[in-house]
Amino acid sequence: MKQRLISGMTLAVLMVLVAFPLSFILLQAIFPQFSAGSLSGAFSGVSTLLAEPQLPTMLGGTLQIATGAALVSAVIGFPLGVVRGLFTLPLPRLWDLLFLIPFLTPPYIAALSWMLVLQTNGYLQQLTGINLNDLLFSKTGIVLVMALNIFPVIYFAVSRSLLASGQRLAMVARVHGASAARAFWHITLPMLSPALAAGMLLAFTLAIEEFGVPAALGTRAGVLMLTTDIEKKLADWPVDLSGASMLSVLLVVIALCAWALQKKLTGHHDVTSITGKPTENRGADAGAFTLPVVLVMALVGVVAVILPGASMALSGILGTLSGGVTIDNVTLSHYAALFSQQGDALSALGTSLSLALGTACITGCIGLLASWLVVVQKIKGRGVIDALSLMPAALPGVVVGVGLILLWNQPFWTISPYNSWVILLLSYCCLLLPWPVRYVGSALRQLSGNLEPAARVHGASAFQALRFIVLPLVSPVLLAAMLMVFAIASRELVTSLLLAPAGTQTVSVFIWRQFEQGSIGQGMAMATLTLMTGLVLMLTALGIMQRGVRR
Incomplete structure (x- = not known):
């Protein structure tokens, strides 16, 4: 019963984070008036896109x-x-x-x-x-x-x-x-x-x-590139949701074509050497x-x-x-200004660190559950969970931003995360979910397949086996993945520019705005602190992974 509940909740979260935003992009691209509640003029946006001179x-x-x-x-x-x-x-x-x-x-x-x-x-x-x-x-x-x-x-x-x-x-x-x-x-x-x-x-x-x-x-x-024009269509008035959606679909198609070409060139089988016990x-x-x-x-x-x-x-x-x-x-006045109560730097730093911490915790939990359901439990429909959890790896950040705007900026929602910090959290979770999924999934495939069945034979439920056996074994890799997610989320730019509500700044937006305003010194001081923080976190993650491997 708990396993069904966990799989249902995991699938529901993946639908909200990944499937729904992509679906709304496709709907907006097919029906240009979809955001206004109309399904008229299907595919008319294609001719508009093709007629665009740029x-x-x-x-x-x-x-x-x-x-x-x-x-x-x-x-x-x-x-x-x-x-x-x-x-x-x-x-x-x-x-x-x-x-x-x-x-x-x-x-x-x-x-x-x-x-x-x-x-x-x-x-x-x-x-x-x-x-x-x-x-x-x-x-x-x-x-x-x-x-x-x-x-x-x-x-x-x-x-x-x-x-x-x-x-x-x-x-x-x-x-x-x-x-x-x-x-x-x-x-x-x-x-x-x-x-x-x-x-x-x-x-x-x-x-x-x-x-x-x-x-x-x-x-x-x-x-000119597609990403900059998508941002322009969303930032400049009048907002062109249909045009941004069409360009987003085009960007995803390019990424998928690149993936298909890579598969065609290298074939569907990896080259492997079978020479006994692997050594470095x-x-x-x-x-x-x-x-x-x-x-x-x-x-x-x-x-x-x-x-x-x-x-x-x-x-x-x-x-x-x-x-x-x-x-x-x-x-050192630029560094002093960053931490003065009169500036926005301290607020931006706090916002970024809070969002990064929340993203790391959420993606870590979802990644663990999704990998466990797919690799260990092998539930029915695991292909859907696996695809949804890894799909964001092929999605440009600007596409995720467009999808979340289209999904949550709808009049039929009584409560919406749009125009709040929650929309940033959703975007970060969608973009960075593949990190824990890949790391934990790889670790689970290396574990003995007898540990959890042995626990189940001795009366443990699937959830107890996950909590007391699987989680302790993969915790070093999971923590390392979460630290990487934290480091990347703390300086994400494109969805922050698209989705940050008025009055809310992240570190990346703060740096970008400082350059726009000519305050280069403060922007680069913040950038230096951001880089050092990311480097320390990444080294910590690598150290944790190496200790986990030695054990």
């Missing part, structure tokens, strides 16, 4: 930027991941930590940091006289900024695949006369292809749904190549991490940008 430019810009970002991310992340997985490098965990920082840095903050470095009279021109303003505000600049933020997903996918599979098969090929290049091309590379394809798919998806970078750089670069590959000695490899990795670290990070930190302690990089211009 559609080819937006679609082309989105595909070009996303494809370019995915390719450049692969160019950077693939060779770095290969050398990290194949060779024993000095301080390997330091490189992992260094390349983790771009992933933790919100893309919009990275874009704003690069603006301060490369724009006219930016830090680079002040210190060296070099002006790269035209490069930054171009399609190439946008692609490079995105790629420098996204490439870690490919680096970690490739390096972890190599560390897990080892190089035993390639070594056997070398023993039988194959050259190093031939062994890599015919053995190692095919084994890496699923990880590389998955990483590039994720990079492409992250790029098409990105709002902050094109919003910060695209206007001056003359680049400790890597071969790079020999004379050690120094060049380390120098290349250090160069990438400087460009992707040190330069934007230094720009962020420096902007937070300079009194004015026009005052230049001098000792006399250094001040």
Whole structure:
């Protein structure tokens, strides 16, 4: 009885978080007057969308930027991941930590940091006289900024695949006369292809749904993307719900097509090595190549991490940008202003931390229950729960925002979370639910299948087995996933801009507004604190996961 109640409640929550918002987007896209309570003019929005003069430019810009970002991310992340997985490098965990920082840095903050470095009279021109303003505000600049933020997903996918599979098969090929290049091309590379394809798919998806970078750089670069136009249709008067819905559907279709293409290119089966007990590959000695490899990795670290990070930190302690990089211009007044009771920073920080904590707790509970029902209990209809819980991974944040607006801004609701902080909580929970589901689901698949049945034989109910056996075993992984959710939710931008009610600011909105108002110092001071908080939480999560694995 309790199992049915749990499965029913889990399905109901997933319907509210995922299925209903998507359904309302589709209804609004099909019936342009749906928000007004009318079902007339079905599919008339299609002709309106096709007649929009900027559609080819937006679609082309989105595909070009996303494809370019995915390719450049692969160019950077693939060779770095290969050398990290194949060779024993000095301080390997330091490189992992260094390349983790771009992933933790919100893309919009990275874009704003690069603006301060490369724009006219930016830090680079002040210190060296070099002006790269035209490069930054171009399609190439946008692609490079995105790629420098996204490439870690490919680096970690490739390096972890190599560390897990080892190089035993390639070594056997070398023993039988194959050259190093031939062994890599015919053995190692095919084994890496699923990880590389998955990483590039994720990079492409992250790029098409990105709002902050094109919003910060695209206007001056003359680049239009679907995400920025969706936000414009919702922010500018008159609000165009039908147009925003049509563009949201188009964005989801692009993401699904990318997923289908990845499946077609890599096939439906992974390349697997069956070589006995899995062990972590400790890597071969790079020999004379050690120094060049380390120098290349250090160069990438400087460009992707040190330069934007230094720009962020420096902007937070300079009194004015026009005052230049001098000792006399250094001040802590921006940090002092953040925590003064007269500003909005303290309120924004409290709002973000509260919402992030609530999101972590809710997604942790739902993720645990959904994974338990699908993996352990194997209930009827588990495919629906599994699909709904993982579907947000393919949904751009702007699409989730549009869906929640359409769902909860309806006149027939007597009580609605719209125009309150609850709508932000719902959006964060929808976007970040796949994190606990994936982590807990993976942990449950590694547990012995005899533990819960043994408890059931001795009289325990399914809920008791979940509480006293399953939960203690997966708690390290669950806590790690919740910490990651907390870190990401605390700086989410696009749905915060779309859904934040009047008078409510989150950290991301505060930073964005500070730049719009010209208060760059306070914005970057807050960005620095946000990055440090996310880094500490992520390291804590990784430490918890490693202790859980050792146990």
